[in-house]
Amino acid sequence: MKAGRSRFLLGMLCFGFAFLYVPIILMMIYSFNYSKLVPVWGGFSTRWYSELFQSEEVWNATMLSLKIALLNATFATMLGTLAGIALARIHKFRGRTLFTGMISAPLVMPEVITGLSLLLLFITLNQTIGWPAERGITTITIAHITFSMAFVAIIIQSRLAGTGQDLEEAALDLGAKPFRVLWDITLPQLAPGMVAGWLLAFTLSLDDLVIASFVSGPGATTLPMLIYSRIRLGLRPDINALATIIILAVTISVLIAGWIMLRQQRQMQQREI
Amino acid sequence: MSISKTHAGFGNWLQSRWQTVVSGIPFFWLLLFFLAPFFIVLKISLAESIIASPPFTRLLDWSGGGLPTLKVSIDNFAYMWEDSLYVRTYLSSLKIAFVSTVLCLLIGYPMAYAIVKAEGTTRYILLLLIILPFWTSFLLRVYAWMGLLADQGTLNSFLIWIGVIEKPIRLLYSQFAVYVGIVYTYLPFMILPLYANMEKLDISLQEAAADLGAKPVAGFFTVTLPLTLPGIIAGSLLVFIPATGEFVIPDLLGGGNVLMIGRVLYSEFNANHDWPVASAVAIALVIVLVVPMMLYHKVQAAEALRES
Numbered sequence: 174m175k176a177g178r179s180r181f182l183l184g185m186l187c188f189g190f191a192f193l194y195v196p197i198i199l200m201m202i203y204s205f206n207y208s209k210l211v212p213v214w215g216g217f218s219t220r221w222y223s224e225l226f227q228s229e230e231v232w233n234a235t236m237l238s239l240k241i242a243l244l245n246a247t248f249a250t251m252l253g254t255l256a257g258i259a260l261a262r263i264h265k266f267r268g269r270t271l272f273t274g275m276i277s278a279p280l281v282m283p284e285v286i287t288g289l290s291l292l293l294l295f296i297t298l299n300q301t302i303g304w305p306a307e308r309g310i311t312t313i314t315i316a317h318i319t320f321s322m323a324f325v326a327i328i329i330q331s332r333l334a335g336t337g338q339d340l341e342e343a344a345l346d347l348g349a350k351p352f353r354v355l356w357d358i359t360l361p362q363l364a365p366g367m368v369a370g371w372l373l374a375f376t377l378s379l380d381d382l383v384i385a386s387f388v389s390g391p392g393a394t395t396l397p398m399l400i401y402s403r404i405r406l407g408l409r410p411d412i413n414a415l416a417t418i419i420i421l422a423v424t425i426s427v428l429i430a431g432w433i434m435l436r437q438q439r440q441m442q443q444r445e446i
Numbered sequence: 447m448s449i450s451k452t453h454a455g456f457g458n459w460l461q462s463r464w465q466t467v468v469s470g471i472p473f474f475w476l477l478l479f480f481l482a483p484f485f486i487v488l489k490i491s492l493a494e495s496i497i498a499s500p501p502f503t504r505l506l507d508w509s510g511g512g513l514p515t516l517k518v519s520i521d522n523f524a525y526m527w528e529d530s531l532y533v534r535t536y537l538s539s540l541k542i543a544f545v546s547t548v549l550c551l552l553i554g555y556p557m558a559y560a561i562v563k564a565e566g567t568t569r570y571i572l573l574l575l576i577i578l579p580f581w582t583s584f585l586l587r588v589y590a591w592m593g594l595l596a597d598q599g600t601l602n603s604f605l606i607w608i609g610v611i612e613k614p615i616r617l618l619y620s621q622f623a624v625y626v627g628i629v630y631t632y633l634p635f636m637i638l639p640l641y642a643n644m645e646k647l648d649i650s651l652q653e654a655a656a657d658l659g660a661k662p663v664a665g666f667f668t669v670t671l672p673l674t675l676p677g678i679i680a681g682s683l684l685v686f687i688p689a690t691g692e693f694v695i696p697d698l699l700g701g702g703n704v705l706m707i708g709r710v711l712y713s714e715f716n717a718n719h720d721w722p723v724a725s726a727v728a729i730a731l732v733i734v735l736v737v738p739m740m741l742y743h744k745v746q747a748a749e750a751l752r753e754s
Contacts, residue, residue: 185556196590212598256472275476283691290483319479352464416586
């Protein structure tokens with residue numbers, strides 16, 4: 174019975190991973206296809222890659238997306254860290270229930286709703302106070318900060334919940350003032366969580382299509398918006414090449430980050446022994 | 447001298463008010479950019495569509511002089527309720543999201559269980575393989591399925607090659623493709639909460655059940671399943687709620703053939719430029735999803751409380 178069960182689990186694991194990875198691997202293989210018709214194999218070639226590197230449109234969209242992702246990750250980490258500290262360490266303040274609701278809602282809120290409501294806000298603001306004068310990098314960044322700060326807040330909150338308050342209480346007992354304790358003791362403990370939050374906010378922003386499509390204006394096309402406008406009409410060999418580059422870049426960064434974390438974990442375990 | 451004095455003043459202020467500062471800044475941001483927009487959507491959903499800029503009527507009419515008259519119209523909601531297309535679209539979205547959630551659970555549960563059972567580095571690598579697609583572009587992963595499901599695509603060619611079918615069958619732009627797309631992209635959202643929940647479980651309880659003579663199936667349904675219920679609920683909601691409002695997957699994999707509300711909302715706004723109706727569609731979607739969202743919030747809060 175036991176052997177049967179573990180065989181079932183192993184089978185499900187293989188099926189699940191095949192399901193997750195085979196489509197991506199096939200897409201990568203087809204990016205080296207010479208034929209313009211994506212599914213028909215016409216021999217090995219790197220022509221789509223060289224076409225990609227010559228496209229100014231792709232370059233501009235990539236730069237815009239990276240700029241927004243950097244700004245977003247930085248501000249979302251600051252706001253999300255404050256929100257996470259508020260959730261984990263301040264147990265009573267006015268509107269706390271509303272606050273926790275507003276933190277957990279963006280995690281599951283359908284993107285079309287977030288996008289539509291933010292666009293209508295920007296239009297209303299523009300008509301009443303004249304800001305934002307035009308939609309583009311600023312409005313996209315604000316929209317991205319609003320949903321990605323919630324993800325950072327959850328990471329920070331769970332990190333603070335995991336580490337005890339002993340150090341903070343000891344410092345307070347020794348006469349340190351509350352804000353100094355926050356600055357000198359709580360924040361340094363949070364550094365790894367903040368790095369993780371920053372990286373997550375960065376990728377969430379790079380990945381977003383729906384919200385950016387709503388709040389962007391003429392002239393500001395992010396990379397996902399460009400990809401979407403091209404693949405709506407069907408398969409495109411140049412998008413296969415672009416996808417391969419993006420996925421490889423992300424995979425390599427995640428693997429390096431994972432390897433560093435694994436090594437740190439091992440060192441900590443060894444120290445404990 | 448005066449600078450240091452102000453500095454000290456600011457320092458004292460910060461010391462006594464740090465809680466207000468720390469909670470106040472993100473609070474203000476969310477009120478302005480998360481809550482306020484909802485009220486604007488609600489307001490526009492109660493207006494009437496006109497050909498103007500902005501393309502809707504004002505709720506408060508000041509034109510009569512003196513006190514404004516309040517003009518609220520529920521026509522948009524009545525229109526949605528009467529037009530069977532909208533009702534059918536909501537029902538179809540809920541059905542697709544529900545079936546996808548069940549499929550994610552059926553595939554994700556054994557996977558999460560198998561990962562928890564693995565040890566040391568193997569477990570870590572398996573977990574990394576689940577998280578990896580989560581970091582790579584959602585749009586590109588949906589696109590990968592377009593290549594697989596197209597008429598001339600890999601799956602059709604493969605089926606013809608092994609002789610199951612003679613000519614290509616329609617896989618892309620169908621309900622089937624939308625199911626595959628949703629299950630594929632949301633599977634990690636199901637596995638991760640399940641894993642987090644199972645990791646904390648005491649596996650010895652199952653062994654105790656087995657020692658006491660419980661059959662594996664009975665042991666699973668009476669011990670394991672109830673213990674993993676919080677993980678099942680969290681994972682299911684993380685799949686169900688966003689899947690209901692999904693836009694990209696029905697648009698790219700379903701073509702025009704699959705009714706989903708996210709796509710209707712998008713085209714109502716961007717193609718028809720009917721803001722009041724688009725807002726009403728959004729408000730109705732929030733109303734449909736508010737119960738599962740509050741449930742998710744409860745589960746999250748309970749989890750946070752247990753950790754601290």
